[in-house]
Amino acid sequence: DAKTTQPPSMDCAEGRAANLPCNHSTISGNEYVYWYRQIHSQGPQYIIHGLKNNETNEMASLIITEDRKSSTLILPHATLRDTAVYYCIVTTSGTYKYIFGTGTRLKVLA
Amino acid sequence: DADVTQTPRNRITKTGKRIMLECSQTKGHDRMYWYRQDPGLGLRLIYYSFDVKDINKGEISDGYSVSRQAQAKFSLSLESAIPNQTALYFCATSDPTTGGETQYFGPGTRLLVL
Numbered sequence: 001d002a003k004t005t006q007p008p009s010m011d012c013a014e015g016r017a018a019n020l021p022c023n024h025s026t027i028s029g030n031e032y033v034y035w036y037r038q039i040h041s042q043g044p045q046y047i048i049h050g051l052k053n054n055e056t057n058e059m060a061s062l063i064i065t066e067d068r069k070s071s072t073l074i075l076p077h078a079t080l081r082d083t084a085v086y087y088c089i090v091t092t093s094g095t096y097k098y099i100f101g102t103g104t105r106l107k108v109l110a
Numbered sequence: 111d112a113d114v115t116q117t118p119r120n121r122i123t124k125t126g127k128r129i130m131l132e133c134s135q136t137k138g139h140d141r142m143y144w145y146r147q148d149p150g151l152g153l154r155l156i157y158y159s160f161d162v163k164d165i166n167k168g169e170i171s172d173g174y175s176v177s178r179q180a181q182a183k184f185s186l187s188l189e190s191a192i193p194n195q196t197a198l199y200f201c202a203t204s205d206p207t208t209g210g211e212t213q214y215f216g217p218g219t220r221l222l223v224l
Contacts, residue, residue, distance in 0.1 A: 032210040043114075043200050043215030044153070051210070087152065091211065096141065096160070096204070098213060100152025 004088045009105040012082075018075040020104050022088030025069045031092050033064060035073045037084040038103070044087065047073065078108045113137045114216035116201050122222045123191050131186045131219050133201030142184040143202040143213065144168075144176060146195075153200060159184055191223045 005023040012018040024033065032051050036044040048055055048062045050071075055062045061074040075082055087103040114135045123129050133142065140161045145153040155168030157176040165178055173195060177185045188195055201216040 034210065034212070041147075041198055041218060041220070043202075043217050044213075046212050046214065049210050049212065096143065096155075096158050096211070098153075098155070100154070102150070102152055 003099065004090055004101055006086070006088055006101060006104045008102065009107070011107050011109055012075075012078045014080060014108050014110050015077055018078040018082065018106060018108070020073040020075075020086050020088075020106065021070065022073070023070045024088070024090045027068050027090050028092075031090045033062065033068075033071050034089040034091060034098070035060070035062065036087045036089065037082075038087070039081075039084040047086075078106075080108050080110060082106065083108045114201060114203055114214055116199075116216040116219050118219060119217065120220045122224065124224050125192055127191050129188050129191055129221075131188075131199055131201075131221070133184045133186070133216055135182050135184075135201075135203045135214075135216075137203050137205070137214060138181070139203035139205045139214075140181060141204045141206065141211075142178070143204070144174075144184065144186045145200045145202065146170065147198040147200065147218075156186065156199075188221075188223075191221075193223045196221060196223045 034049040035047040038044045050062045063072045085103040085105050117132045143158045144156040147153045159165045159178045162178050175187045199219045202213040204211050204213040
């Protein structure tokens with residue numbers, strides 16, 4: 001299973017875009033990139049996932065590089081409620097394996 | 111996610127006691143999971159179940175047992191609780207699809223073992 005590397009912390013001004021990077025240089029062709037976030041000690045919340053193409057939903061956008069070795073989660077207009085720990089996870093379709101690292105602690109500043 | 115519920119939400123127990131944490135889901139998913147989270151760390155998998163008759167050990171199963179009573183219910187037991195089992199415990203469900211396997215997490219149970 002591919003491992004991921006994320007910066008331990010980031011700050012973002014409220015209303016600005018938050019860009020959270022993730023490196024997954026050993027990702028294989030059938031592995032998806034997933035993003036979750038955890039607000040305080042609540043259960044992790046699904047944000048978005050993708051395989052090769054960029055993806056967008058009501059919460060965020062996911063940009064995956066062409067070689068798939070890295071990705072960026074974009075929160076287009078960060079709010080104080082987006083303050084959380086963000087986890088990037090690489091997993092194979094149909095498998096149970098989610099390997100959580102320590103994530104990126106995003107702090108949105110007023 | 112309200113579709114995955116956990117009881118109790120908080121529990122204090124003493125060393126040596128047996129306790130059970132319960133998880134219920136209304137998502138209709140076959141796959142269910144139990145994770146624990148220690149302060150400042152990510153989640154680690156304790157047990158997982160792909161259906162009622164299929165239960166498997168995860169990364170850190172020692173000291174824990176599980177029961178899958180029905181598709182919708184998955185319980186985690188600590189046979190004899192010890193202080194280093196103090197942690198946050200999360201239940202999750204998933205439904206494998208060709209487009210990945212999104213897991214949906216419950217609100218968690220905070221367990222303190224004295």
